[in-house]
Each structure stands twice: as structure tokens, then as C-alpha cells.
Amino acid sequence: MHGLDPPLTEDDRPLIPAMLRGLRCQCPACGQARMFDGYLKVHDTCPSCSEDLSHQRADDGPAWLTMFVTLKTLLPLMVSVMFRWDPNPVLLFAVFASLLTGLSLFLLPRFKGMIVSIQWSRRMHGFEDENGRQH
Ligand SMILES: [Zn+2]
Numbered sequence: 001m002h003g004l005d006p007p008l009t010e011d012d013r014p015l016i017p018a019m020l021r022g023l024r025c026q027c028p029a030c031g032q033a034r035m036f037d038g039y040l041k042v043h044d045t046c047p048s049c050s051e052d053l054s055h056q057r058a059d060d061g062p063a064w065l066t067m068f069v070t071l072k073t074l075l076p077l078m079v080s081v082m083f084r085w086d087p088n089p090v091l092l093f094a095v096f097a098s099l100l101t102g103l104s105l106f107l108l109p110r111f112k113g114m115i116v117s118i119q120w121s122r123r124m125h126g127f128e129d130e131n132g133r134q135h
Pocket residue numbers: 027028029030031032033046047048049050051
């Protein structure tokens with residue numbers, strides 16, 4: 001019965017440790033196993049602690065965050081390189097397209113891990129029914 005369940009506290013799933021595990025692409029609950037089965041597919045349950053991760057709804061959040069960070073860092077850098085050294089445009093494009101692609105591929109799973117961890121920690125979506133409550 002819901003009325004007899006102990007109240008959920010903010011402390012049983014601390015946000016910062018969960019976010020750090022997510023940034024390392026690890027399970028937000030135990031940190032012992034990879035969160036992903038492949039590059040971006042989240043395991044339905046953690047291979048180590050069996051935490052149910054199927055409730056994640058990261059959607060477009062990781063992609064938006066990745067674009068925000070990569071464009072906010074690389075675009076000003078590209079413009080300053082362009083005005084300072086006036087390099088060959090083909091070289092400038094080749095270097096910054098590679099940097100943009102590489103940084104995006106590096107950040108995307110880390111941001112997805114972080115967002116899934118926030119959802120797990122704050123009991124968003126279906127995560128509210130996991131472990132904290134008995135039915
Ligand atoms: Zn785990």
C-alpha cells in the first residue's frame with residue numbers, strides 16, 4: 001500500500017555521485033558496469049546490480065547538450081584562428097570538422113549517461129517505482 005510506504009528522501013539516490021557515474025558511462029546505481037550496450041543503447045537492467053534502467057527517457061537531451069557545448073567551444077576558437085592566422089579555408093574546414101565530429105562522438109554517450117543518471121536519481125519517469133517502494 002502506498003500509504004504505508006516510507007517517504008522517499010533526496011538522500012537515497014545522491015545526485016552528484018550518480019551524475020559522475022553517468023559521465024563515465026557507468027550504471028548510476030552501482031558504478032560497477034557500463035550503462036550502455038554498444039555506443040548509445042542503454043542496458044534494460046544493469047549487468048552488475050540488476051537495477052532497472054529501462055525507464056530512461058533521455059530523448060534529444062544528450063544531442064542538444066552535445067551541440068551546445070561543442071558549438072560554444074569550437075566556433076569561437078575557429079573564428080579566432082581564422083582572423084589570427086588566416087589559414088587556407090580547406091585546411092580550416094578539415095581541422096574543425098574533424099574536431100567537431102570527434103568531440104561530439106566523445107561527449108554524446110557521456111551526456112546521455114549523465115541525463116539518464118539524473119532521471120534515475122530524481123526518480124523521473126518510471127524510475128519512481130524502483131527499489132524505493134514495495135508494492
Ligand atoms: Zn548497476
